[in-house]
Amino acid sequence: MENSKEKIIELKHITKTYENGFTAVSDFNLYVKKGEFVTFLGPSGCGKTTTLRMIAGFELPTEGEILLNGKNIANLPPYERPINTVFQRYALFPHMNIFENIAFGLRQKKMAEDVIVKKVKKVLELVDLEGFEGRSVSTLSGGQQQRIAIARALVNEPEILLLDEPLGALDLKMRKEMQLELKDMHNRLGITFIYVTHDQEEALTMSDTIVVMSEGKIQQIGKPEDIYNEPKNAFVADFIGESNIFNGIMTGHLKARFCGGEFDCVDDVEEGTHITAVVRPEDVIITKPEEGTIRGKVSSVIFKGMHYEITVESGKSEMVIQSVRTPAVGDYVGMRVDPDNIHIMIAEDHTNYFTADINASHRLEFNGKQLDTSLTKIIKGSRRDENGALLDSNGDVIDPARTKIIVSLQPQDIQMTDHVEDGLVDGYISNLIYKGDHYSYVIHTDLDQDFIVDDEYLWNMGDHVGLIMPVDKMSFKLKK
Numbered sequence: 001m002e003n004s005k006e007k008i009i010e011l012k013h014i015t016k017t018y019e020n021g022f023t024a025v026s027d028f029n030l031y032v033k034k035g036e037f038v039t040f041l042g043p044s045g046c047g048k049t050t051t052l053r054m055i056a057g058f059e060l061p062t063e064g065e066i067l068l069n070g071k072n073i074a075n076l077p078p079y080e081r082p083i084n085t086v087f088q089r090y091a092l093f094p095h096m097n098i099f100e101n102i103a104f105g106l107r108q109k110k111m112a113e114d115v116i117v118k119k120v121k122k123v124l125e126l127v128d129l130e131g132f133e134g135r136s137v138s139t140l141s142g143g144q145q146q147r148i149a150i151a152r153a154l155v156n157e158p159e160i161l162l163l164d165e166p167l168g169a170l171d172l173k174m175r176k177e178m179q180l181e182l183k184d185m186h187n188r189l190g191i192t193f194i195y196v197t198h199d200q201e202e203a204l205t206m207s208d209t210i211v212v213m214s215e216g217k218i219q220q221i222g223k224p225e226d227i228y229n230e231p232k233n234a235f236v237a238d239f240i241g242e243s244n245i246f247n248g249i250m251t252g253h254l255k256a257r258f259c260g261g262e263f264d265c266v267d268d269v270e271e272g273t274h275i276t277a278v279v280r281p282e283d284v285i286i287t288k289p290e291e292g293t294i295r296g297k298v299s300s301v302i303f304k305g306m307h308y309e310i311t312v313e314s315g316k317s318e319m320v321i322q323s324v325r326t327p328a329v330g331d332y333v334g335m336r337v338d339p340d341n342i343h344i345m346i347a348e349d350h351t352n353y354f355t356a357d358i359n360a361s362h363r364l365e366f367n368g369k370q371l372d373t374s375l376t377k378i379i380k381g382s383r384r385d386e387n388g389a390l391l392d393s394n395g396d397v398i399d400p401a402r403t404k405i406i407v408s409l410q411p412q413d414i415q416m417t418d419h420v421e422d423g424l425v426d427g428y429i430s431n432l433i434y435k436g437d438h439y440s441y442v443i444h445t446d447l448d449q450d451f452i453v454d455d456e457y458l459w460n461m462g463d464h465v466g467l468i469m470p471v472d473k474m475s476f477k478l479k480k
Contacts, residue, residue, distance in 0.1 A: 007067075008034040008192050009055065009160060014064035016050055016216075024050040026216045028064070032160075032194060032209075037186050039195045041203040042213035043239070043431070048196045051213075052162050055194065056085045068159075084153035085162040088169055092137045092148060098124075099133040102152045123151040126185065143174045150185070160192045167202065179205050200240050204228065212236050214431070215442075215450070233348060234440070237278040238433040244279040244319055246436040247347065256344055259436055260315040261294035263337060267344035274347040276435075281309070281322040283341035292334020294319075298327050317436040350440070350452045352409045355479065358400035362390040366407065367425045367447065371471050378405060378476040404479040411440065411454040413473035416465040423466020427451070429459055443467060 014028040025047040040048035053059040057078035127147035231237035248258030258277040296314030356366040381393030427445035
């Protein structure tokens with residue numbers, strides 16, 4: 001089966017930037033093997049559908065190459081690509097019966113009628129709807145309409161089938177049934193599937209490979225088991241399934257401190273390293289208070305069918321647990337985690353960096369607002385003349401247009417406010433992750449720059465907030 005290991009499509013440094021300056025996809029690199037089931041997974045607005053549309057030819061990349069069997073097709077129109085797309089809304093023709101809906105693409109290619117009949121019959125058998133040829137599409141259920149949309153794509157015998165959230169309009173039971181049917185169809189056909197979804201369970205159930213995306217960039221590529229058990233960063237850990245995520249530090253060989261306790265682990269990270277620890281709720285073992293690595297007070301118990309979801313407050317942190325045991329709210333319990341169920345990641349540097357300008361008055365400003373700080377302390381050897389102009393070490397006037405200052409600020413030093421006008425800059429919350437004792441927020445601004453803010457209070461996704469940035473907490477560096 002050597003052919004199944006060959007690359008059928010490869011995306012090299014793909015970037016998509018729109019006329020308004022918004023970058024939907026940034027430096028995207030991926031290859032897909034023949035016969036593989038690859039899923040683009042991520043929240044709304046992360047760039048997954050834009051990437052799929054570039055593969056299909058409905059969007060053209062601003063930069064980069066799309067190679068099909070080694071040939072660059074980035075500028076080929078959709079009808080010249082051996083690729084078909086199934087959309088969430090099906091786009092069936094209501095005035096045509098099922099046969100004509102499926103045969104539409106073949107008729108456009110002016111195929112002989114006997115060939116069309118044979119091909120349509122074959123795909124109807126494949127989607128388990130043989131005998132439905134003369135029915136109107138309006139008489140079909142959502143699941144049946146989805147099968148017709150898939151049959152219409154498959155009848156063209158594409159090398160690659162693209163599926164853009166095709167199950168999104170179905171109810172939960174039908175969606176789960178169609179997940180299994182699609183996976184079985186993929187196994188029988190042997191063609192390449194590239195699938196887009198924001199549903200983590202859907203991706204884990206169906207895929208050979210998952211590509212996790214956030215804000216136009218790939219966060220991790222891997223098998224479902226690896227994505228779930230070995231997330232590369234806090235975003236992936238938080239997005240794939242339920243996770244407890246804590247800031248911590250390595251205290252010794254295979255020992256980490258987080259959530260108020262010292263735990264044995266299996267990740268060999270150097271002592272003193274700041275880390276992020278990920279613990280899945282199903283891996284937390286409830287014990288008697290004195291037998292746990294840490295202890296805490298039960299603050300909530302919610303029945304979820306197969307298990308109870310239990311939240312325990314331990315110091316300033318919270319631990320979420322999935323268990324068939326049912327402690328009562330107010331009980332004190334111990335908590336233990338086996339070493340191989342603790343996933344350690346080296347902590348990401350979330351320092352915020354932005355560029356400040358020197359205005360015409362030779363004062364430092366950002367986003368049109370002046371920063372109350374001394375430029376002569378930032379620019380070594382500089383001084384002001386009697387008119388207030390800024391001079392360099394040679395006595396020449398510093399050109400504001402050619403001089404930029406890099407400002408850095410830690411996430412915990414930024415304060416969010418709903419009085420937007422009070423902020424140095426404002427934006428909308430585009431992502432949040434709970435870190436045990438605080439929330440880590442991503443704020444997307446009109447400056448096309450994201451800021452990371454740590455806050456103990458819960459804000460909502462999409463909230464419009466101002467960011468108060470104290471100058472005395474900023475660090476400054478001359479941009480060379």
